[in-house]
Amino acid sequence: GAGVSQSPSNKVTEKGKDVELRCDPISGHTALYWYRQRLGQGLEFLIYFQGNSAPDKSGLPSDRFSAERTGESVSTLTIQRTQQEDSAVYLCASSFSGGFGNQPQHFGDGTRLSIL
């Protein structure tokens, strides 16, 4: 079956613009995660969805970041008024929900965001 799909693959935009990143999880996966990875750095947790709810938003770095999920499927991560420090790869992962965190996550290819 299809894996986690993210779009766009690459996004280049000017500072101050808004961007929207999309994630299509594996069908049947109720848990969905967003991460940010700067060049040469580790994964930075942003937000987690269980179904359409986000019980933990503590990783969002500022109020310019928001995310939603609908139909227990597609999720969008929106960054408003982008800054150069937002440049990174944004990774989405999904998993079955068989107990909190007990299932392995499967990652999409990521969206490489560059802010000019």
Added chain:
Amino acid sequence: RKEVEQDPGPFNVPEGATVAFNCTYSNSASQSFFWYRQDCRKEPKLLMSVYSSGNEDGRFTAQLNRASQYISLLIRDSKLSDSATYLCVVGGGSYIPTFGRGTSLIVHP
């Protein structure tokens, strides 16, 4: 958020060598453990789950030591293609699965 720690390396080994990485975690209530592999500029990919009894997949062996709160990954007969960053993940209980920052492995001819 509970910490998961890894030696960043790099571990620089010749082909055919055996190499082992450890990953320590601080939450004793952790229930699930995984190793991922991440190639340069690629997404992390699940390598193997880590079971209480330990598990082996070809040249790779993963073990869990609950008493000392660490997991390990052993790679035997290293190949050039094993060069990558190896990430451990600790989850379960009441917190978000946490990724370590990864250990870099370089296998040279």
